[in-house]
Every structure is written in structure tokens, then in C-alpha cells.
Amino acid sequence: MAQLNIAEAKAHFSEIVRRAARGEEIVIAKDNHPLVRLVPVQGNEGDRVPGSAKHHIVSVSPDFAGTLEDFKDYM
Template sequence: MTTMNIAEAKAKLSELVARAEAGEEVVLTRNGQPAARITAIEPKRKERRKLGAWNHLNLNIPDSVFFEPDLELEQAIEDSRIFPDET
């Protein structure tokens, strides 16, 4: 455990935070009395996405939307001058 007065801790805050992250307990004192404790925060665990999370929307999207080419879009790209032929 590291104990340090607040005035000294101001100059060494980065070091004290690093010690706390490493698992050490850091106590800050004022007039020789404990005033605060610096501890590491447990990392928030990211929840995994749940399959079927949108089932409540009752969307009936056919697989062709995802797995077959969009002929209208391809034709629009060919007709546009966004990607002109190199000829």
C-alpha cells in the first residue's frame, strides 16, 4: 500500500494511477489522515451480441437480398459516368 499526501500526489498523479492499475492500493492523506483511495476500475465486460435480437420486429427479409446480386444497382452503375470505361 502506498500512502501519500495530496500535495505530493498532485505532482505524481500519473505514477499513482499506474500503481493503482497494477493492483496496488494508493491512499491519499490530508493532515496525516486518510482522505481518499485510488483504485483501478474493473474493465467493463462487453456483452456478446445475441442472435435474433431483432426478431421482435417481425422482418421477413428474403435471403436473396443478401446473397444475390442487385441487377438494378449494377445497371445504374453501368449507366452512370461515375466509373467511366477506360476505352
């Protein structure tokens, strides 16, 4: 667990966010008193794989790319 003061956190914000997103717990303090803890959002593990949904869409309506009835007046 890393502890940084507010000024350090402000100066290195992008790197701190990257570190937290990888799972490191970051504590931001003021006058050596912890104020907040920066941790990754649950469910954001980065396990998405391009193409992993292939063959999950079985059919698409023939007019899928067509104009919706509600918007025909605007065309």
C-alpha cells in the same frame, strides 16, 4: 498500501495512476488523515489480446459500409 499527502499525489499523479492500475492500493491523505483510496476499476484487468475475437463474426451484411438511409440527404 502506499499513503501520500495531497501535494505528493498532485506532483506524481501519472505514476500514482499507473501504480493503481497495476493493482496497488494508494491512499491519499491530508494532515496524515486518509481521505481517499485509489484502486483500479473492476473489469479493467488488461486481459485483452489482439485478435482474440477472430472468427467470432460469422457474417457481415453486404451493405455494411454503405450510407444509411437517414444520411443520404447529407451526401
